[in-house]
Amino acid sequence: MIDRLVEAIQRTHAPICVGLDPQMGFIPDEIKRKAFQAFGQTLEGAAEAIWQFNKAIIDATADLIPAVKPQVAMYEMFGIEGLRVFEKTVSYCQEKGLIVIGDVKRGDIGSTSAAYASAHLGTVTVGDVSFAPFHEDICTVNPYLGSDGVMPFVKECAAHGKGIFVLVKTSNPSSGEFQDRIVTLEDGSSCPLYELVGKKVDEWASDPALIGESGYSEIGAVVGATYPEMGRQLRAIMPKSFILVPGYGAQGGTGKDLVPFFGEDGLGAIVNSSRGIIAAYRKEPYAERFGEAGFAQAAREAVLDMKADIEQALA
Amino acid sequence: MIDRLVEAIQRTHAPICVGLDPQMGFIPDEIKRKAFQAFGQTLEGAAEAIWQFNKAIIDATADLIPAVKPQVAMYEMFGIEGLRVFEKTVSYCQEKGLIVIGDVKRGDIGSTSAAYASAHLGTVTVGDVSFAPFHEDICTVNPYLGSDGVMPFVKECAAHGKGIFVLVKTSNPSSGEFQDRIVTLEDGSSCPLYELVGKKVDEWASDPALIGESGYSEIGAVVGATYPEMGRQLRAIMPKSFILVPGYGAQGGTGKDLVPFFGEDGLGAIVNSSRGIIAAYRKEPYAERFGEAGFAQAAREAVLDMKADIEQALA
Numbered sequence: 252m253i254d255r256l257v258e259a260i261q262r263t264h265a266p267i268c269v270g271l272d273p274q275m276g277f278i279p280d281e282i283k284r285k286a287f288q289a290f291g292q293t294l295e296g297a298a299e300a301i302w303q304f305n306k307a308i309i310d311a312t313a314d315l316i317p318a319v320k321p322q323v324a325m326y327e328m329f330g331i332e333g334l335r336v337f338e339k340t341v342s343y344c345q346e347k348g349l350i351v352i353g354d355v356k357r358g359d360i361g362s363t364s365a366a367y368a369s370a371h372l373g374t375v376t377v378g379d380v381s382f383a384p385f386h387e388d389i390c391t392v393n394p395y396l397g398s399d400g401v402m403p404f405v406k407e408c409a410a411h412g413k414g415i416f417v418l419v420k421t422s423n424p425s426s427g428e429f430q431d432r433i434v435t436l437e438d439g440s441s442c443p444l445y446e447l448v449g450k451k452v453d454e455w456a457s458d459p460a461l462i463g464e465s466g467y468s469e470i471g472a473v474v475g476a477t478y479p480e481m482g483r484q485l486r487a488i489m490p491k492s493f494i495l496v497p498g499y500g501a502q503g504g505t506g507k508d509l510v511p512f513f514g515e516d517g518l519g520a521i522v523n524s525s526r527g528i529i530a531a532y533r534k535e536p537y538a539e540r541f542g543e544a545g546f547a548q549a550a551r552e553a554v555l556d557m558k559a560d561i562e563q564a565l566a
Numbered sequence: 567m568i569d570r571l572v573e574a575i576q577r578t579h580a581p582i583c584v585g586l587d588p589q590m591g592f593i594p595d596e597i598k599r600k601a602f603q604a605f606g607q608t609l610e611g612a613a614e615a616i617w618q619f620n621k622a623i624i625d626a627t628a629d630l631i632p633a634v635k636p637q638v639a640m641y642e643m644f645g646i647e648g649l650r651v652f653e654k655t656v657s658y659c660q661e662k663g664l665i666v667i668g669d670v671k672r673g674d675i676g677s678t679s680a681a682y683a684s685a686h687l688g689t690v691t692v693g694d695v696s697f698a699p700f701h702e703d704i705c706t707v708n709p710y711l712g713s714d715g716v717m718p719f720v721k722e723c724a725a726h727g728k729g730i731f732v733l734v735k736t737s738n739p740s741s742g743e744f745q746d747r748i749v750t751l752e753d754g755s756s757c758p759l760y761e762l763v764g765k766k767v768d769e770w771a772s773d774p775a776l777i778g779e780s781g782y783s784e785i786g787a788v789v790g791a792t793y794p795e796m797g798r799q800l801r802a803i804m805p806k807s808f809i810l811v812p813g814y815g816a817q818g819g820t821g822k823d824l825v826p827f828f829g830e831d832g833l834g835a836i837v838n839s840s841r842g843i844i845a846a847y848r849k850e851p852y853a854e855r856f857g858e859a860g861f862a863q864a865a866r867e868a869v870l871d872m873k874a875d876i877e878q879a880l881a
Contacts, residue, residue, distance in 0.1 A: 272678075275692070283693075292693030324674060324681035328690050330699030331650050338646065358708065359639060359671055360738035360812075363587075366639035375643050377590070378598075378607030384645030393673065395710040396736050397743030421711050423675035428712030428766070429759065432749035444744065444759070451743070497675075 259317030270525025311547035353387030365403035389414035422475025422498030476504025483511035500527025506564035574632030585840025626862035668702030680718035704729035737790025737813030791819025798826035815842025821879035
C-alpha cells in the first residue's frame with residue numbers, strides 16, 4: 252500500500268488527505284432537508300445526509316488527492332446506520348481510485364487487536380467463506396498496550412499489503428500529558444515517551460518484508476502538525492516511516508509548520524485537513540465565492556489552496 | 567451507575583462480569599449449523615450464531631451476576647451485522663437487569679472523543695430527535711491522548727449517570743513496554759507511567775458530582791489481574807475508583823491474585839472472565855459433565871466456581 256501511496260502523491264503533487272469527518276453542523280441545510288424528507292429525523296436520515304455530503308465532496312476533489320481519511324467516530328455516533336455509510340464511503344472512495352485511511356485508533360490485547368485488524372484491514376471467515384468487513388487500505392492504531400496490541404495489525408499489513416499509522420504524538424492540546432513525559436530507558440538514558448514510541452515504530456517498520464520499492468515501510472506514524480519541533484525529531488528517528496500529519500488548518504497548523512515532517516526527498520509525510528476542506532464553504536474567502544450551495548466546489552478550491560500552501564512551504 | 571453496580575454486586579455476592587466475547591471457535595457447531603442454514607455462510611449467519619450463543623449464556627447466568635462486558639471488537643470483526651448484534655446484546659442484557667460494560671477502549675482528540683462518547687454513553691440529535699446509538703451503561707476508555715481525550719466521556723458520565731473505566735495497567739504480556747516506564751514528574755519525583763495515569767484517574771474521579779452514595783466514583787480504572795502487585799499500589803492511589811480487572815482465568819490470573827484489587831470494604835473491584843466462562847464447556851471439569859450441548863449450563867457452573875474462588879480468596 253505504501254508504494255501506491257507514494258505513487259499517488261507523486262502523480263497528484265499533493266501530499267494531502269481529505270478528512271471525511273462529516274459532523275451534522277457541517278452539512279448544508281438543503282442536503283439535510285432532503286435526507287430527512289426521505290428518511291425522517293432518524294439515524295437513517297442522518298446517515299443519508301452524511302452520504303450525500305461525502306459523495307459530493309469526494310466527486311469534487313478525487314482527481315486532486317491521493318487519499319482520504321474518514322474518522323470512524325463521526326459515523327459510529329450514528330450507530331449501525333452511520334457505520335453502514337462509513338463502509339459505503341470506503342467503497343466509493345476506493346472505486347474512485349483513492350487510498351482510504353480509516354482513522355479508527357483501535358488497539359487492545361493481542362487476540363482483541365487481531366479482531367480489530369480483521370475488521371479493518373483483513374478478512375473474517377464464516378464457515379468456508381471470507382469477508383472483508385470495512386476493508387480500509389490503511390488504519391490508525393493506538394500503541395498504549397505495547398507490541399502485542401500492535402503486532403496483529405502489522406501482521407495484516409504483511410498478509411494483505413495494507414498499512415498502519417501508529418499514534419506517536421497526537422495533535423491535541425493535552426497530548427503532552429503522558430506522551431511528553433521523560434521516560435528512563437534500559438541503558439540509563441532518557442527521552443520523551445513519544446520518542447520511545449517512535450523508536451518502536453521504527454523497529455516495527457524496519458522488517459524488510461514491510462518495506463516497499465519506494466524505500467518506505469507499510470508501518471507509519473501519526474504526529475500532529477501542531478508540534479513541528481517534535482515532528483523534526485521524529486522524522487529523523489523513523490526514516491522509513493511515512494508520517495500522517497493531522498492538525499493542519501482548523502487545529503492551528505500552518506504550511507510552514509509542515510516542513511519538518513518531510514524528508515529531503517520531499518516525501519515521507521501526508522497532511523490531513525478535515526473541516527478546513529469539507530466545511531470550507533462556511534468561512535472566507537470561500538463563503539462569499541461559493542455559498543452553501545457551492546460547498547463541494549469550495550472544498551475543491553480549499554484543496555488547491557492547501558496544495559499551494561504546502562508546495563510553497565516546501566520550496 | 568456506580569451505585570447500581572455496587573448494589574448489584576452486594577445483591578449477587580458476585581464481583582464478577584461475564585465477558586461476552588463470542589469468537590466463532592467458542593460457539594457450538596449445532597448453533598452455527600442452524601444459523602448458517604437460515605442465513606448462509608454470511609456475516610448475517612455469523613451474527614445470528616453469536617446472538618443465539620450470547621442469549622443462551624445470558625439466560626443461564628443473569629441471575630448470578632451484576633454485569634456483562636461485551637468486547638466490541640468481536641462484533642466489529644463481522645462488520646455491520648456484527649455490530650447490530652452488539653447493540654441487540656446490550657439491549658437484551660439491560661432488559662434482564664444487567665449492567666453493560668462496553669469494552670470499546672475508544673479515545674481520540676476532544677471533538678472526536680465527544681462523538682465516541684455520544685455513540686456509547688450518550689445521545690445524538692438528528693433534527694429535533696435524540697437517539698442513544700449503542701447505549702452501554704459503562705465503557706472503557708484509552709488515555710494515551712491525555713485529559714482532553716478523556717473528558718468528553720467524563721462529561722457524558724455526569725450528564726447521563728453513566729460510568730467509564732480508564733485503561734491504567736492492561737493485562738497483556740507487553741503492557742509494560744510503555745505503561746511501566748519510569749517517568750519524571752513536575753516536582754522532580756518519578757513513578758511508572760501507569761501510576762501517573764492512575765493519579766489522573768483519581769483526579770478525574772474526585773469530582774464530587776461524580777461520586778455516588780456508595781462513596782465510589784463513576785470514573786473507574788482497568789488494571790489486569792496478571793499484575794497483582796501493581797493492583798495493590800493502584801488500589802491505594804485511586805481510593806474512589808472501582809477497578810475493572812480483566813485477565814482472570816484464561817489469561818493466567820487466579821483468585822489469590824485478585825485480593826489486592828479489593829478494598830477493606832470487600833468492594834472496589836469487578837473481575838471479568840470471558841472464555842473461562844463462555845467457553846467453559848470445552849475444558850474440564852465442565853466438558854465431561856455438560857458436553858457441547860450443555861454449554862450454557864457449563865457457563866453457569868463456571869460462574870458459580872469463579873464466585874466461590876473469589877469468595878474464598880477474600881475470606
